[in-house]
Amino acid sequence: ETGVTQSPTHLIKTRGQQVTLRCSSQSGHNTVSWYQQALGQGPQFIFQYYREEENGRGNFPPRFSGLQFPNYSSELNVNALELDDSALYLCASSTPGGAYEQYFGPGTRLTVT
């Protein structure tokens, strides 16, 4: 069974740029959630995708957007990067229909300078 994978591992961007992060869900999981984890904080929910539709969104501005593909992989796009966007971005996949037992990928460390 393949676990959740994310790419890239690390990324350095300049303020104002755009970034795309990628996630492949665990085998058999069709629900993908994205979280942002700032240093010393718990993960904060960005949004969730189920059957290629956004299935809930946290308190993040519209410049955070996403996609889910037919193979259940997902992308997180962030436009107009700000310094405060520097964080660990985590993708989690779960079994059909809800938030039960979410399994995280290794994360993407984004640094905005």
Add this chain to the structure above:
Amino acid sequence: QKEVEQNSGPLSVPEGAIASLNCTYSDRGSQSFFWYRQYSGKSPELIMSIYSNGDKEDGRFTAQLNKASQYVSLLIRDSQPSDSATYLCAVYSGAGSYQLTFGKGTKLSVIP
């Protein structure tokens, strides 16, 4: 605003002792509760889930849930230095919210 509160620690226990980690949550309608372990520089790893009142044991780990008190805890028996990590409490409120709400985590240090 749904909140999950944890003592940030650090919590230091000697090797072989019982570590007790606590978590309270604000949404009385919460349905599912999870404990994640996060080593420094790594992503969270799910170690326990609990859905009904009482205790749930898995190896050296015991999760305890008291919905009336809105309280969930994690006990780690025979603590090992490899248990040193940050432990995150997460709550799923259900009812279409779709998200996990996390506490800030408790840093555990097991002293050899």
